[in-house]
Amino acid sequence: MPILRLALAQTNPRLGDFSRNVLQIVNTAVEAFGKGADLVAFGEMSLTGYPIEDLATRPDFLRETRTHLEDIATQIAASGAGSIPVIVGFPHGPLDDHHANSGSPSAIAYNSAAVLQDGRIIGIYNKHHLPNYSVFDEYRIFRAGSDALVLHVAGADVALAICEDIWREGGPVAAIAEVKPSLLLILNGSPFEREKDEVRLPLVQRRAEQVNAPAVYLNLVGGQDDLVFDGGSFVTNASGKVLARAHQFVEQTLLVDIDVKDSTTNGSQVGPGVVVVEAGAGNPQRSTRAKVTAEIAPQLDINEQIWDALVLGMRDYVEKNGFRSVILGLSGGIDSAVCAALAVDAIGPDRVFGVSMPSNYSSDHSRSDADDLAERLGIDIRTEAIAPLVDPVETQLHLDGVAAENLQARIRGIILMGLSNAEGHLVLTTGNKTEIAVGYSTIYGDSVGGFAPIRDVPKTLVWELAKWRNEHARTKGLTPPIPENSITKPPSAELRPGQVDQDTLPEYDVLDAILDAYITERVGRDVIISRGFGAEMVDRVISLVDRAEWKRRQGAIGPKISEMAFGRDRRLPVTFTRN
């Protein structure tokens, strides 16, 4: 039974920043070689970053990717570490312009893993199953592969798979099982979701049993646009026992020694549908190296996972887009308080700027709670009264009622965007998922901003996270960041005297339960009513959700008259930066 030493690099690529990603891959591989690794692996699309969207359909981008991939192989070999295989995820496309603009389908690349060795690409595995649901649009931008790939290295057979390949029955895992591999190595670009962890581990355990070999689940980490890759890479033995686990939400290279079955291929081809790639004898230190004990990082509780995901998502959006600082309105309410606390955890108090924008209808506590928050967080806060700016507009346009309420929110938006333009801050939008779902916001008012930290957090969870974060501080003997009053007072938009959210909306626990059934479960009104909610309330909530769709698209609808319109065809990743 050979022992394989794996270096599993859980990295946070920057989309489009090839020079940075190449440097990190080369350095990590060379360091792992020095530590006796027989094989180094990086996550799905680790060379480019995962959500490359329409870049996958651009021959120029694919050519550039290929050049950098070859450069990695060359650099590793030049550093003397070329004798072990290094596996890197990348979009694998045609290298000429011939396929550009070829009409339908526009998918010209594979989602692939390259095996680099001795300065060359010695093998390429193309992902078979292309997810096209939830946040995934891979079937739109990629072609599907057909062959399995087995790497013969250090007397063992390492079979490759990429993410979705193991989520489908009858995928390449079935073909792999027939080869009786020594190890199943799965590269992933798997975004965080509440409770996803409880799905991944049993799935990988089942695949390990299916191929009767240890399995490696290697994930990316980091925020990219609206996705947060949570890391948490792990290794199980053939019975599903966890042998190693990386931390969530941080970059880490996991070094692990695994006892594996001897190769059955011995580097020879075994038949159609499986490509065997010869990848040498492993690390020159194999005979002399001492065994390493792999880390098994503790698992975080669910609220800590969510908090950390939101913090990482914000930090990476800010950093990858090159912002020095963020700015947000502080109303004294729970949403802005949680956003500010997240921002401080993400980038530190010196880079977070609060603005209190009281109106004539603002309560005293809205100001005092905002000040209290800023003091607890140690962030800058300034006050910009909105009445002197609202009044001239209200008077000139003769606005009242809802129009006047919205005007207040829009003047606040103008203040934040003006300060952003003048001082260079990224504006944070503090709306939560519940209010976005039902359209309880002013378009171009409280919805302005470049990043929405709690856009996917329902209101009831906002409160829960606030309590968790305060408790977390208390257990460490630190000041709870969020004022107790912001958590306990009734939520209000304060756009007219005495207004509270529940004038207009059901109680939030009821509202969130209905939204969860309607949006997440996708069940209809009759089913929801049968669970004990009032018919009138259910109909009202459903109607609000349906009618708020245009607000969620921020009004950017216009007739399409060409093949390449914006909105779908031309959809670059937001944080993509050409270097």
Added chain:
Amino acid sequence: MPILRLALAQTNPRLGDFSRNVLQIVNTAVEAFGKGADLVAFGEMSLTGYPIEDLATRPDFLRETRTHLEDIATQIAASGAGSIPVIVGFPHGPLDDHHANSGSPSAIAYNSAAVLQDGRIIGIYNKHHLPNYSVFDEYRIFRAGSDALVLHVAGADVALAICEDIWREGGPVAAIAEVKPSLLLILNGSPFEREKDEVRLPLVQRRAEQVNAPAVYLNLVGGQDDLVFDGGSFVTNASGKVLARAHQFVEQTLLVDIDVKDSTTNGSQVGPGVVVVEAGAGNPQRSTRAKVTAEIAPQLDINEQIWDALVLGMRDYVEKNGFRSVILGLSGGIDSAVCAALAVDAIGPDRVFGVSMPSNYSSDHSRSDADDLAERLGIDIRTEAIAPLVDPVETQLHLDGVAAENLQARIRGIILMGLSNAEGHLVLTTGNKTEIAVGYSTIYGDSVGGFAPIRDVPKTLVWELAKWRNEHARTKGLTPPIPENSITKPPSAELRPGQVDQDTLPEYDVLDAILDAYITERVGRDVIISRGFGAEMVDRVISLVDRAEWKRRQGAIGPKISEMAFGRDRRLPVTFTRN
């Protein structure tokens, strides 16, 4: 050789408005029966409207659709017209909640055509090929069918196909050809694109030759969100000669008599992969009816097609969303002038409201040209000076430079949104494709609004359309709607003294050529430079396009922590209205 009389109903369904769509289908079918039709057909997804997006994944919506489909069959039969087959496009899903929230993939429905006869559904064809490029996301929301369907009616065999089925080689058309059908009937939901017409006809001609039978291309018509279905349904004989053509951009039922080959199936099953459905002897008037001469509508020139597509897109967005009127800023420039002219053509001058919002930097001609436009169009125009509203903000926040320029645009946005809230107008955003591509706009400023009439129209085409529209008026002896000065003067945002667009941007003909290469052709910088554009300019344009992506998404990015986040999973059609 039997003669088949077809009634081809090119309808404009309202998404989600089942009662209206059902009524139209029933009335059209009954009327066609009275005119001696042997078969009545409606377009792809004609029962619901085409872009149902995530509704296709909701069992409750699919059940509701089925109920209405059965109701149509019942009503037609009750009217005495049940003996001929009526073909209706619809999403065909499971009728229980069992598949709801079943994880991946969430596609549970087929994109289908039902054959209704004698009060029942006698056959269902499921589309084979699901487009997943450009505006299409069908692979995301639908399952793929596998069998062909042939309808045996009035001694002829009518084979069905749906849209993309004929765009792929080796699709069901190959299986259909083996049956030697009398007719190929293709239901489409094919959105307008510049020059698409030149692709559709040769394709259908090729398919007619391939099956050696006449072919019917039946399309939807109407605007729905950002799609405009242009109609233009047509029939060719087996050699590809056009026998009938409907008008573009209007609802119409085309009645056409076609000589067709005798049935080879005689209603019996012919083997695996093809389902033969017996659909009776045709219309009872067959023996006595006089032959009809089918209409062959003339084809429109390309500028008229584009203009009409933009007009229809706007009209249907306004009407389907229940707006009484639209409002837009009139700057005296070409973009707002074209938008106003489109609006008047779409909904008439009484429902279009212009606002002139001069600043201290506005030229005299910006006011006079706006007034001239309003007079030519016969629309209401009011003036709201922005200086009294800009100054207090500029002073309080100490804004200057770009921040002060953006402030002016944002105050204009606030005025339009305030008037919208107060008076109920839909705000039109007047940005063109070129400026949206390079981000030459103020987010939450000139980009505010619910509908963007020229979002997909490059600047050079805006001018061309303006000239075309004026010439079109002149040929009819009418007043050209767009002031000559708005067409000829140099474009300017007028946010600082003497500013013109070309201070910041390349000449528009150059810019549009580079954008077309980069965005539509998807070629890279080297190819573009090789066409004779300067390297520095090409790099700058590419950089602008890449960096403007966040503006095109209007800043609505936030970390996702649940399976069902907004933005992708929860994407209802904007104009969907539950009844």
